[in-house]
Amino acid sequence: MAFSYDKLRGRIREVFGTQDKFAKALGMSAATLSLKLNNVSEFTQQEMFEALRLLKEPPQTINQYFFTLKVRKAEQ
Numbered sequence: 916m917a918f919s920y921d922k923l924r925g926r927i928r929e930v931f932g933t934q935d936k937f938a939k940a941l942g943m944s945a946a947t948l949s950l951k952l953n954n955v956s957e958f959t960q961q962e963m964f965e966a967l968r969l970l971k972e973p974p975q976t977i978n979q980y981f982f983t984l985k986v987r988k989a990e991q
Contacts, residue, residue, distance in 0.1 A: 917954045917985040924952065926970050926980065940969050954985070 938948035
């Protein structure tokens with residue numbers, strides 16, 4: 916199952932400017948964050964809640980940022 920992190924990426928840009936700065940604030944490498952945002956590895960629960968805190972978002976928004984399913988394009 917793949918998730919869309921488009922909204923999360925946008926909020927990261929709004930608050931931190933770059934994914935590198937956000938990754939550092941989150942306590943991980945930019946490469947690790949990239950793997951998570953590209954559905955290669957998963958965010959832990961702790962990482963999700965810390966990300967929301969850093970992005971100044973309430974915990975109730977967790978679904979919008981971390982659990983939006985990626986829509987697959989229909990084959991033609």
